[in-house]
Amino acid sequence: MSNTIPNKERMKLPRQHMPEIAADVRARNFEEVNLGFEANAAIIESLRCLACKTPTCTRSCPVGVDVKEFLARIIDKDYLGAAAVIRRDNALPAITGRVCPQEDQCEGDCLVAKRNESVAIGHLERFVADYERKTGQIGIPENAPSTAKKVAIVGSGPAGLSAAGDLVQQGHKVRVFEALHELGGVLVYGIPEFRLPKDIVRQEVDVLRKRGVEFETNVIVGKTVTVDELLGEEGYDAVFVATGAGLPQFLGVPGENLNGVYSANEFLTRVNLMRAYRFPDYDEPVYDCRGKDVVVVGGGNTAMDAVRTARRLGARNAYLVYRRGEEEMPARKEEVKHAKEEGIEFRMLTNPVELIGDERGWLTGVRCVRMELGEPGADGRRKPVPVAGSEFVIDASLVIVAVGTSANPLVQSTTPDLKTTKKNYIEADPETLRTSKKGVFAGGDIVTGGATVILAMGAGRKAAKGIGEYLSSGAWPLTVNG
Numbered sequence: 001m002s003n004t005i006p007n008k009e010r011m012k013l014p015r016q017h018m019p020e021i022a023a024d025v026r027a028r029n030f031e032e033v034n035l036g037f038e039a040n041a042a043i044i045e046s047l048r049c050l051a052c053k054t055p056t057c058t059r060s061c062p063v064g065v066d067v068k069e070f071l072a073r074i075i076d077k078d079y080l081g082a083a084a085v086i087r088r089d090n091a092l093p094a095i096t097g098r099v100c101p102q103e104d105q106c107e108g109d110c111l112v113a114k115r116n117e118s119v120a121i122g123h124l125e126r127f128v129a130d131y132e133r134k135t136g137q138i139g140i141p142e143n144a145p146s147t148a149k150k151v152a153i154v155g156s157g158p159a160g161l162s163a164a165g166d167l168v169q170q171g172h173k174v175r176v177f178e179a180l181h182e183l184g185g186v187l188v189y190g191i192p193e194f195r196l197p198k199d200i201v202r203q204e205v206d207v208l209r210k211r212g213v214e215f216e217t218n219v220i221v222g223k224t225v226t227v228d229e230l231l232g233e234e235g236y237d238a239v240f241v242a243t244g245a246g247l248p249q250f251l252g253v254p255g256e257n258l259n260g261v262y263s264a265n266e267f268l269t270r271v272n273l274m275r276a277y278r279f280p281d282y283d284e285p286v287y288d289c290r291g292k293d294v295v296v297v298g299g300g301n302t303a304m305d306a307v308r309t310a311r312r313l314g315a316r317n318a319y320l321v322y323r324r325g326e327e328e329m330p331a332r333k334e335e336v337k338h339a340k341e342e343g344i345e346f347r348m349l350t351n352p353v354e355l356i357g358d359e360r361g362w363l364t365g366v367r368c369v370r371m372e373l374g375e376p377g378a379d380g381r382r383k384p385v386p387v388a389g390s391e392f393v394i395d396a397s398l399v400i401v402a403v404g405t406s407a408n409p410l411v412q413s414t415t416p417d418l419k420t421t422k423k424n425y426i427e428a429d430p431e432t433l434r435t436s437k438k439g440v441f442a443g444g445d446i447v448t449g450g451a452t453v454i455l456a457m458g459a460g461r462k463a464a465k466g467i468g469e470y471l472s473s474g475a476w477p478l479t480v481n482g
Helices: 039-047 067-075 079-087 093-099 121-135 158-169 198-210 227-231 264-272 301-312 333-341 453-473
Strands: 150-154 173-177 214-216 238-241 261-263 293-297 317-321 345-347 350-357 363-376 382-386 392-395 398-401 440-442
Touching (some): 039 067, 067 079, 067 121, 158 453, 198 214, 227 238, 264 301, 264 398, 301 317, 301 333, 301 398, 317 350, 440 453
Parallel strands (some): 150 173, 173 214, 238 440, 317 345
Antiparallel strands (some): 363 392
């Protein structure tokens, strides 16, 4: 069936619309916004693929999913086969189908986009992963015979989970250590329920359990146990550090110590992981947003998650304040669209210079200055420059700062022979992810700084390959094959 429609006709097929909850309804609850494709829409969307001889989409996927093959399986209505194709390279398809920035990865390199909208690869990945989950027929890849080697993974975020899937498939015994009480890292504490339901994360973790991965929560590596102890008396042959970059950054302006000022990390962790949005059923309060004015500072996906969450918690006005223009925002276009539909007010080219409080130490407003874009900086982006005499105040009872994160220093501070950068990220070989310490690998945000889920997963796969080579050869430093 997949070869019966000429490419000229495929190019005319419109991109299929993802059904979603109406904005006025979803802005008042935490139900998932996108509802997923039905089978007919998935088949039509898959037919838009040109089945390129050299698929650029796969080349642009950090974990190397064979997009061409899994779309062909959808066209043939072999949805479980399509899911199995994805799982060869992607341990978390129901997650990446929801939160991966496909527009900057596979879809961004889709040849269809030269004349039409790109194929909705992310929506199709979600479709087959959800179909597989609903049937209960998970296509679990077969593991190699046991090597009797033990690998410890520090952190159960996307990098750690991705590495765990590949390493257990190589035949190694894998145990993932998580500091918090629930598995998933940023997938459970950072991404809201309306974008990524936590049951989805738990189900993907359960698949890894069925594949043989062991998990242990409430273990803070660096306090409960050190990396040296894991390699020593605990008997692990290798350690992969995938702790992420969870230390929040702030604005460095007067008034940040006022009551009513949050980091996005704390705000989202309270709401997502500790279910504060269901207070008092869950005894984990956040500052009451109901009927209040809330300002979120930042332009990335975390800022978007925070401001849309505040809206759902009952904010009267929810402002997104960003010092550049909308075109420069790193947030996904879909998230920007959804936020606008939900009534978020965007204040672009605006920069906070002071947080204002009352005599009791409670936040009352944000003093801002208008900005204009000047000449490009070292990173190629036009630099925001203050406009003289343009100061004004936004009334606010709550400010959430979402301007980035930095490296949590715990593992580095308790592993003295682990080399770090000036910003305290762990130094790792870009190909093997080997660190300065024998048997220790590191990847994801703890090496690169804050990035995306799929890039962290790509690092996990790369680390698993490097660890596998080390465990089979015993050579250190590693050399890259090929």
